[in-house]
Amino acid sequence: MDTITHTLFGAALYGSLDKQNFSKSQKQAFFITAIGASQIPDIDVVSQLWDTEGQYQMWHRGITHSIFLAPFWALLFFLIIWALFRYKDRKIFWLALIGVAIHNTSDLFNAWGTGFLEPFLNTRITFGTISIIDFVFWTIIGIAFFASRKNPGKAPHNYRLAWVFMIVHVTLQSIQGYFLYEQYKTENNQVALSASFIPWHFQIIDKTDSQVHIYSDNIFMKPKLEYSLESKEDADLEELFAKRPEARTLYEWSPFVVVVDDEKQLGIYDPRFYRNGQSFLFEYIKKN
Structure with missing residues (x-):
């Protein structure tokens, strides 16, 4: 996902917390953790500074996005919060762990993919069922935000409900994407999926020998051929x-x-x- 979406995920995590009895410093500690943990896997962008062999494509969303590294990031935030606020609470660790896990898992669903199982599996895992910029997420979190401004006491409930709707959205998109993928996949071709910015719309990329076809499709319409390309194999x-x-x-x-x-x-x-x-x-x- 893009940086804005990851930030919104962090804000929605923070909003889901019941902070009624939190002190000001506790609120700051949990806010920093929720936002920071939702962003930290993308720290790999700094690898561009020393990339002299064109490996950035492999490094970005690589080992830093591994689910096996999530506990390390969570521990890092636990230590950062202790250093900044002298505040120790295991909830900080668990909040950070959830934030990193959401970042890494959500990135699996768009076409870019991640090294989710590195270093044990170097394959870039991608489902292609969610657009890298998904305005449905923005809309759901935005509704929760404005509803919570109107009634602050219900903020945790509103944001938790938002997470339910976002999970439903991802599930529906993925079911439809899988259905379309299976329709196009045969023994003689290669198929990739890329979600459109419009919900429930996909691009299906089909390659057979040197011919590549890109279709626009969804389960409610007939496929439309957008591009026909030739690869000089x-x-x-x-x-x-x-x-x-x-x-x-x-x-x-x-x-x-x-x-x-x-x-x-x-x-x-x-x-x-x-x-x-x-x-x-x-x-x-x-x-x-």
Whole structure:
């Protein structure tokens, strides 16, 4: 998910707490924990500062997003709160653990995926059933916020109810996504799923040999072919990999790629992020 959504998740966690008997410093401690733990796995963005071999694609959402590292992050926040406020409460640890777990798990559901089981499994796990920016989450949390402003005493109830609705949203999206995925999947093709910004709408990317088709589909409509692409599967990519290490990383990271080899350029891109004639993830070199 994007940074704003993770921040909103942290705010919703904090809002779910019954803080009626909390002191000012306790409220600060729990607020810092809820927001910070909901963001901490994305600390891996700093790896761009020393990435000289094009490995950032693998590092981002890699080991820092592992569910096995969640207790470490929770302990870190427990120690930070003790250092800042001299306040010890095991609830801080559990709140941080839940915040990190929500971050890591929610990232599984969009097309980018995570190294959820690293270091034991290096495969990037992705379901593609939730858009990386999901306005349904924003709307649900926003309703809980305004309802709680109107009646502060019901804030924990409102935010807990918001979590129920968000879980229902993820469940419905994932059931529909799985159903569509199974419709397209055969023994002879590769399929990837990418959720649209519009709820219950998906892009299904189908690759058979050198042909890639991108469909817009949902369970209530007939599929619409949006793009038909050709991948130059016979192209020699060694020069590309030598000059653009990021390309080799993208090749290994993506479920599958489209190869571009024409008079002007040699490159690869991830078709899951293909919009308006180009992909967000495209690595290439120009030909002389």
